[in-house]
Amino acid sequence: xxxxxxxxxxxxxxxxxxxxxxxxxxxxxxxxxxxxxxxxxxxxxxxxxxxxxxxxxxxxxxxxxxxxxxxxxxxxxxxxxxxxxxxxxxxxxxxxxxxxxxxxxxxxxxxxxxxxxxxxxxxxxxxxxxxxxxxxxxxxxxxxxxxxxxxxxxxxxxxxxxxxxxxxxxxxxxxxxxxxxxxxxxxxxxxxxxxxxxxxxxxxxxxxxxxxxxxxxxxxxxxxx
Numbered sequence: 570x571x572x573x574x575x576x577x578x579x580x581x582x583x584x585x586x587x588x589x590x591x592x593x594x595x596x597x598x599x600x601x602x603x604x605x606x607x608x609x610x611x612x613x614x615x616x617x618x619x620x621x622x623x624x625x626x627x628x629x630x631x632x633x634x635x636x637x638x639x640x641x642x643x644x645x646x647x648x649x650x651x652x653x654x655x656x657x658x659x660x661x662x663x664x665x666x667x668x669x670x671x672x673x674x675x676x677x678x679x680x681x682x683x684x685x686x687x688x689x690x691x692x693x694x695x696x697x698x699x700x701x702x703x704x705x706x707x708x709x710x711x712x713x714x715x716x717x718x719x720x721x722x723x724x725x726x727x728x729x730x731x732x733x734x735x736x737x738x739x740x741x742x743x744x745x746x747x748x749x750x751x752x753x754x755x756x757x758x759x760x761x762x763x764x765x766x767x768x769x770x771x772x773x774x775x776x777x778x779x780x781x782x783x784x785x786x787x788x789x790x791x792x793x794x
Contacts, residue, residue: 662683
């Protein structure tokens with residue numbers, strides 16, 4: 570029985586393989602380096618002192634919280650966006666080559682790479698993909714239209730913007746956000762609380778500047794840490 574290609578991308582074996590590659594690649598596009606912390610914890614280097622930060626985003630129908638954890642300062646900064654949901658890049662797993670009679674999920678990890686939807690589309694638009702026989706010998710090169718239905722192939726909003734649900738149950742772009750900030754300190758010392766607040770404020774403002782610059786002017790109003 571022939572199975573449609575789109576259905577194969579919904580197969581549990583492929584979804585498990587895709588998740589493995591996404592995690593290996595730090596949930597980050599290996600082309601443009603954009604990332605999606607809603608898929609898992611993303612490790613980033615703080616540009617100020619090169620210390621390790623862990624970024625994670627979780628959302629439910631009633632909440633939207635972005636967390637930045639600093640390993641150096643033992644500090645979590647939680648940015649609560651309320652009912653405004655953050656649009657994050659769609660990440661897909663690209664096959665560097667196709668091998669005849671091989672299941673999508675049976676490829677070696679080295680044959681797979683994480684790309685954002687834009688980079689994935691661009692690659693397929695501009696380059697041909699090798700098609701190999703079972704021994705790995707290239708038979709021909711061919712252009713393909715990328716399909717990865719299991720990870721947001723139909724996303725229409727620009728990444729790093731915010732959307733909300735209106736009364737008509739439509740998702741619309743949000744121009745103004747008013748986040749609430751929470752601090753979680755794992756090794757709190759009363760003598761350092763003001764220093765910790767300043768560190769948290771710097772982390773928060775830097776996050777806006779780097780990743781959501783269209784909302785930067787709104788960040789200072791909520792940074793009364």
